[in-house]
Every structure is written in C-alpha cells, then in structure tokens.
Amino acid sequence: MKLNYVTKQLSVIGRWIATTVFCVSAIAFVWQGAFFSNTTAIAAPSVNLIATADAGDQVKGKTREDAGRAKNFIRDTADKVEEAARSNSSKVDRATDGDNILERRAKDDAALIHKRAEEDAARTQKAVDNTKNVVERAVDSVKDAFGK
Numbered sequence: 830m831k832l833n834y835v836t837k838q839l840s841v842i843g844r845w846i847a848t849t850v851f852c853v854s855a856i857a858f859v860w861q862g863a864f865f866s867n868t869t870a871i872a873a874p875s876v877n878l879i880a881t882a883d884a885g886d887q888v889k890g891k892t893r894e895d896a897g898r899a900k901n902f903i904r905d906t907a908d909k910v911e912e913a914a915r916s917n918s919s920k921v922d923r924a925t926d927g928d929n930i931l932e933r934r935a936k937d938d939a940a941l942i943h944k945r946a947e948e949d950a951a952r953t954q955k956a957v958d959n960t961k962n963v964v965e966r967a968v969d970s971v972k973d974a975f976g977k
Contacts, residue, residue, distance in 0.1 A: 885968045885971065885972045888968050892964045892965060892968075896957050896958065896960070896961040899957045903953045903954055903957070904954075906950070907946045907949065910942065910946040911942070911943045911947075913942075914939040914942035914946075915939055917938075917939065918935045918938070918939035922935065922936075
C-alpha cells in the first residue's frame, strides 16, 4: 500500500514533532540539573563554612593524636630492638670465658644495632612529623579556600 501525498506529509510532520518534543525535554532536564543541583549552598552558605571549619579542626586533632601514637610505637620498637641486642651481647659474654674475639664482636654488634635503631627511629619519627605537617597544611589551605 502506497502512501498518498497527505499521509506522507503527516508522517513527516509527526517525525518533526516527535524530534522537537524529545529535544525540548532533554534541554529541560539539563537546565533543571544545572540550576537546582546544590540548593543548600545557596540557602545557607555560612552554615557550610562553619561545618567545614569544624571538620578541619577534627581532622587536625585526629592527625596529631595518630602521629603521637605512631611516634610512641616507633620509640617502643626501637627500645625493644636495643634490649634484644643487649640481651644477646650479655648471653655471648656469659658463654665465653674471657676477652676473646666472639665477645668483642658481640659487643660491637650490640653497639651498632643500638646506633642504627636510634637512627631509624629518629628518621621514622621525622617522617611521621612531616606527614602530619603536610596534612595540617592541606586542611588549612582548604579552610582558607572556603573562608574567602
């Protein structure tokens, strides 16, 4: 069955109307999303800034607390390593009869372990402090960005 001239024109007009309705509805959805996406920031900007400042203070406090715990853990670990080195040195000292090479070597090793444990603990604690400072500076810069 062939379409006559009038039916053909109605079909073309129907397609144009359907396309127009689709485009207008798409534009309406995009428009609504762009203008109404963050109504709380428009309604009460000062409340959000106060909440951001409070969250920043909480993050900084938690960072300080965790850094303190990490530094205490590092110090305890260094102390345990040093104690183990002293214990091993004293065991070697008790096992040998006099001043021999094994005893001197055990004492030298204990001194070296003690020195390296102190250096490693100091280096690790410095890294913890640096990380804490980076986090605090980042929080401060975010607070400054929202404060202006």
